[in-house]
Amino acid sequence: MGEAVKLAVIPGDGIGPEVVGEALRVLAAVTEGTDLVFEQTRFSLGAQRYLETGDVLTDDDLAAIKGHDAILLGAVGGVPGDPRLVGANIERGLLLRLRFELDHYVNLRPSVLYPGVASPLADPGDVDFVVVREGTEGPYVGNGGAIRAGTPHEVANEVSVNTAYGVERVVRYAFAAASARPRKRLTLVHKTNVLVFAGSLWKRTVDAVAAEYPEVTVDYLHVDAATIFLVTDPARFDVIVTDNLFGDILTDLAGAISGGIGLAASGNINPDGRFPSMFEPVHGSAPDIAGTGIADPTAAILSIALLLDHLGRAEVASKVREAVTADVAERGDAKRSTSEVGDAIVARIGA
Amino acid sequence: MGEAVKLAVIPGDGIGPEVVGEALRVLAAVTEGTDLVFEQTRFSLGAQRYLETGDVLTDDDLAAIKGHDAILLGAVGGVPGDPRLVGANIERGLLLRLRFELDHYVNLRPSVLYPGVASPLADPGDVDFVVVREGTEGPYVGNGGAIRAGTPHEVANEVSVNTAYGVERVVRYAFAAASARPRKRLTLVHKTNVLVFAGSLWKRTVDAVAAEYPEVTVDYLHVDAATIFLVTDPARFDVIVTDNLFGDILTDLAGAISGGIGLAASGNINPDGRFPSMFEPVHGSAPDIAGTGIADPTAAILSIALLLDHLGRAEVASKVREAVTADVAERGDAKRSTSEVGDAIVARIGA
Ligand SMILES: CC(C)[C@H](C(=O)O)[C@@H](O)C(=O)O
Ligand SMILES: CC(C)[C@H](C(=O)O)[C@@H](O)C(=O)O
Numbered sequence: 001m002g003e004a005v006k007l008a009v010i011p012g013d014g015i016g017p018e019v020v021g022e023a024l025r026v027l028a029a030v031t032e033g034t035d036l037v038f039e040q041t042r043f044s045l046g047a048q049r050y051l052e053t054g055d056v057l058t059d060d061d062l063a064a065i066k067g068h069d070a071i072l073l074g075a076v077g078g079v080p081g082d083p084r085l086v087g088a089n090i091e092r093g094l095l096l097r098l099r100f101e102l103d104h105y106v107n108l109r110p111s112v113l114y115p116g117v118a119s120p121l122a123d124p125g126d127v128d129f130v131v132v133r134e135g136t137e138g139p140y141v142g143n144g145g146a147i148r149a150g151t152p153h154e155v156a157n158e159v160s161v162n163t164a165y166g167v168e169r170v171v172r173y174a175f176a177a178a179s180a181r182p183r184k185r186l187t188l189v190h191k192t193n194v195l196v197f198a199g200s201l202w203k204r205t206v207d208a209v210a211a212e213y214p215e216v217t218v219d220y221l222h223v224d225a226a227t228i229f230l231v232t233d234p235a236r237f238d239v240i241v242t243d244n245l246f247g248d249i250l251t252d253l254a255g256a257i258s259g260g261i262g263l264a265a266s267g268n269i270n271p272d273g274r275f276p277s278m279f280e281p282v283h284g285s286a287p288d289i290a291g292t293g294i295a296d297p298t299a300a301i302l303s304i305a306l307l308l309d310h311l312g313r314a315e316v317a318s319k320v321r322e323a324v325t326a327d328v329a330e331r332g333d334a335k336r337s338t339s340e341v342g343d344a345i346v347a348r349i350g351a
Numbered sequence: 352m353g354e355a356v357k358l359a360v361i362p363g364d365g366i367g368p369e370v371v372g373e374a375l376r377v378l379a380a381v382t383e384g385t386d387l388v389f390e391q392t393r394f395s396l397g398a399q400r401y402l403e404t405g406d407v408l409t410d411d412d413l414a415a416i417k418g419h420d421a422i423l424l425g426a427v428g429g430v431p432g433d434p435r436l437v438g439a440n441i442e443r444g445l446l447l448r449l450r451f452e453l454d455h456y457v458n459l460r461p462s463v464l465y466p467g468v469a470s471p472l473a474d475p476g477d478v479d480f481v482v483v484r485e486g487t488e489g490p491y492v493g494n495g496g497a498i499r500a501g502t503p504h505e506v507a508n509e510v511s512v513n514t515a516y517g518v519e520r521v522v523r524y525a526f527a528a529a530s531a532r533p534r535k536r537l538t539l540v541h542k543t544n545v546l547v548f549a550g551s552l553w554k555r556t557v558d559a560v561a562a563e564y565p566e567v568t569v570d571y572l573h574v575d576a577a578t579i580f581l582v583t584d585p586a587r588f589d590v591i592v593t594d595n596l597f598g599d600i601l602t603d604l605a606g607a608i609s610g611g612i613g614l615a616a617s618g619n620i621n622p623d624g625r626f627p628s629m630f631e632p633v634h635g636s637a638p639d640i641a642g643t644g645i646a647d648p649t650a651a652i653l654s655i656a657l658l659l660d661h662l663g664r665a666e667v668a669s670k671v672r673e674a675v676t677a678d679v680a681e682r683g684d685a686k687r688s689t690s691e692v693g694d695a696i697v698a699r700i701g702a
Binding site for chain 2: 096152231
């Protein structure tokens with residue numbers, strides 16, 4: 001490395017700052033004695049900041065964030081139903097805006113059921129797959145609109161935009177990921193029988209790229225069928241590639257069956273390296289438990305592993321995962337505080 | 352009744368005719384000795400018909416079907432990947448066309464985990480809810496398109512269309528359904544934080560109609576969170592109201608957790624009664640097991656119960672459900688043939 005990695009830290013709202021605190025302790029512990037040095041800048045963004053200043057994400061914020069090498073985000077979003085937040089839409093204005101402005105076209109969401117972790121499934125089998133969710137297109141583009149809003153004649157449309165450029169790059173990423181995994185299996189999930197135009201583009205793109213990866217076994221599932229397999233045979237999955245909305249739905253379900261959203265990490269990745277990639281737990285800001293010290297920081301800590309992978313330091317990332325694996329195996333039903341979980345994982349890394 | 356009920360029967364492809372056969376035996380058994388008389392017309396529609404004649408659904412077919420009081424459909428769709436079916440899209444051209452032309456704006460999909468039936472969930476609890484899926488709008492309208500198809504500059508769009516008219520009528524149906532159930536609970540599922548225009552219309556409509564149903568408890572879940580609850584606490588649900596695509600996804604998952612898609616029945620309902628409503632198992636034509644005699648006809652048989660409900664004959668419908676409940680409780684892991692299941696249920700009804 002040589003130079004310090006410039007890390008933008010966005011603790012956010014609710015439990016965000018609490019889990020980010022532990023994640024940063026783990027980052028410090030695991031990089032101690034290595035040549036990896038992080039230079040951190042904190043950004044105060046989220047519902048709290050909006051309530052104080054009226055800003056969600058200013059152009060200055062965005063320019064400053066772009067000057068960093070990577071981003072660690074806790075969680076953003078206020079108390080549901082807070083009347084002061086009506087019309088603010090922190091999710092769209094902040095989280096989605098970052099993903100779009102920073103061209104995070106790969107939203108990487110691994111699902112691993114760690115040994116000793118309980119699943120709601122009676123017989124989950126060996127769950128170890130990764131969802132490569134497209135991050136910059138589909139129904140998330142914000143190209144909707146309404147006419148005659150508030151009248152009996154209202155028509156509200158949402159447009160899903162899918163481009164050959166956008167689909168091909170994420171499909172290529174997914175094939176490369178599948179090729180690098182032992183099982184080398186890729187499943188496209190879509191709804192080609194109904195969303196015929198978008199579905200056809202996705203299907204043709206997967207078929208075309210598949211020709212370059214003869215070692216990868218490819219199959220296709222409709223999104224509805226994919227949810228069935230996620231509860232009846234999740235072990236069948238290796239790499240799933242899918243669009244933004246289907247990826248959103250499948251990864252919450254995937255998180256639930258592999259021990260809960262408290263363990264689900266994600267990377268919003270700009271593989272080109274033109275913009276900083278962003279690492280965040282899949283869970284939200286959980287305002288109901290904020291400040292009580294019971295938030296599980298594991299997903300944020302696992303997001304550090306994804307950050308380290310992204311920086312090309314797989315061996316350091318492995319140390320984080322090994323410590324987490326050992327910790328969750330021992331954890332059982334014990335109720336530990338946020339900092340106790342952080343302590344335990346830091347201690348294992350130091351050991 | 353007095354007059355015979357004109358029933359259009361569309362056995363369809365694959366296991367469709369096999370399960371419809373058993374469903375009709377059950378219908379005959381349960382209405383024997385009542386004043387309910389059915390006059391059946393068979394329609395040969397589906398992949399097989401398309402391969403023979405090149406027709407998916409002609410205007411004459413449609414006009415003839417409209418002359419009936421109700422429809423029983425088995426399943427349609429050929430062998431996946433059959434090159435002769437490329438471009439035919441039996442699902443869109445037949446199944447969805449019927450739902451749209453016959454204004455089936457309520458797609459009713461109950462999920463009940465019958466006593467003795469195995470769920471993939473370790474601790475499913477008392478699963479008994481119904482999804483009221485909108486059937487004529489949303490991303491299913493077929494308003495997509497592509498430019499520069501097949502080139503690196505392709506853009507493929509899908510448009511989700513949502514109208515006040517369309518949303519209000521299905522939301523009203525859902526509230527009435529919730530009000531008639533013991534728990535009187537309704538959950539709107541959408542993705543209001545991303546699909547802001549459609550989401551806002553759905554949310555405002557539910558809020559407005561809720562004022563007329565003070566006895567119904569209302570809550571809201573994002574679709575991603577709803578999938579989590581479906582595997583961690585499905586007993587929390589009573590009536591779910593949602594759009595066409597989310598309803599498609601949630602009901603396959605709901606079927607999976609409540610004993611599998613082999614038990615999931617559905618009604619495509621035109622509550623106005625202007626057009627015949629259509630009853631069908633949620634499962635597909637399963638060409639891989641067609642002709643082997645192992646298809647489970649239970650979902651088709653339960654669709655008969657929904658048909659009887661729709662005809663205002665809840666007491667006759669109950670007899671079907673009681674027979675099915677007793678049968679599945681005893682069934683265990685026994686592998687029975689399609690006709691053995693039909694025999695067993697018919698025998699219970701006769702008893
Ligand atoms: C908060 C929301 C906009 C977001 C999404 O839909 O992408 C979240 O659910 C996620 O999965 O990261
Ligand atoms: C076959 C397909 C078009 C259909 C749908 O998406 O509605 C099916 O999945 C269903 O749920 O009835």
